[in-house]
Every structure is written in C-alpha cells, then in structure tokens.
Amino acid sequence: MPSPSSSASASGSPDPYYLKGSRLNVRLNGVIGWLARHGFSLMGSAELSVRGRKSGQMQRIPVNPFTYEGTQYLVSARGHSQWVRNMRAAGGGELRVGRKVRAFTVEEIPDAGKLPLLRGYLEKWGWEVNQYFKGVTAKSTDAELEAAAADHPVFRITLTK
Numbered sequence: 001m002p003s004p005s006s007s008a009s010a011s012g013s014p015d016p017y018y019l020k021g022s023r024l025n026v027r028l029n030g031v032i033g034w035l036a037r038h039g040f041s042l043m044g045s046a047e048l049s050v051r052g053r054k055s056g057q058m059q060r061i062p063v064n065p066f067t068y069e070g071t072q073y074l075v076s077a078r079g080h081s082q083w084v085r086n087m088r089a090a091g092g093g094e095l096r097v098g099r100k101v102r103a104f105t106v107e108e109i110p111d112a113g114k115l116p117l118l119r120g121y122l123e124k125w126g127w128e129v130n131q132y133f134k135g136v137t138a139k140s141t142d143a144e145l146e147a148a149a150a151d152h153p154v155f156r157i158t159l160t161k
Contacts, residue, residue, distance in 0.1 A: 039098025050093035
C-alpha cells in the first residue's frame with residue numbers, strides 16, 4: 001500500500017503529504033476544540049477558524065501555535081490538510097481561546113527557512129505530533145528535518161487586532 005506522500009493524483013503527479021486523522025483523533029480534536037472555544041487551552045492550544053475556499057464558511061480546528069524567537073507560527077503536523085489549503089486561499093484567520101479572539105494574516109515559510117522552526121516545534125509538541133513526521137524528531141539531523149520540510153507547511157502569524 002502506498003504511503004500518503006507517494007500516492008498519485010488523477011494527473012499522475014504525486015499528491016502532497018497528508019495524513020488523515022483516525023476516528024479517535026477526530027473525536028479528540030473535537031474535544032480539544034470545544035475546550036479552547038470555552039476558554040481551556042491545553043499547553044497553548046487554540047481553535048483556528050479559517051474561511052473555507054470552496055464553501056466560504058468558517059472552518060474550525062484545534063491547533064498548537066508555536067512561538068519561535070518572539071514570532072508565532074502554525075505548523076501542519078499532518079501535512080497539506082484542508083486547513084492549510086484554506087489558509088493559503090484566505091491569507092489569514094482567527095485563533096480563539098474562550099472569548100479571546102485574535103485575527104491574523106499569514107505568510108507561508110519556504111522549505112529552506114523551516115529547519116529551526118520544525119526542530120523547535122518538535123521539541124515542544126513532539127510528544128503529540130511525532131507520529132505524523134515519519135520518524136523525524138527534534139533530535140533528527142538537519143538533513144532529515146530538511147527532507148521533511150516539504151511535507152509540513154509552516155505559516156508565520158501576524159496579528160491584526
């Protein structure tokens with residue numbers, strides 16, 4: 001069976017890496033999102049709202065914002081997910097914890113700039129997300145992290161309010 005990163009699209013080109021969540025993961029994400037909506041952040045988690053590129057409706061998902069050298073980032077551990085595709089189209093969204101809502105715009109980080117961000121993200125969140133990085137951890141070599149960079153989109157957040 002092909003891995004998620006090696007499956008081919010109808011055009012024959014490889015699809016970008018994406019690891020769909022299991023039923024348990026989807027259910028847990030629902031609980032974590034509910035907690036964030038009601039003011040309970042788990043180790044810095046928040047609920048991301050981003051406008052759907054097809055539906056136009058706000059889509060919600062729990063995320064782990066990551067701060068590196070004073071700047072906040074969003075890293076997609078599961079790869080090129082729907083929220084990533086929506087974020088690229090929308091150019092920003094909102095992070096919510098309880099009544100605190102922070103609107104933001106994003107800039108996607110090129111693969112060449114991701115190395116310190118991915119290492120730092122895995123140092124903080126690896127206990128939760130290592131399973132999505134195909135054996136790459138915070139202790140992996142620079143070359144291993146660079147090889148994984150294309151599979152994990154990273155966005156720099158700039159708050160707008």
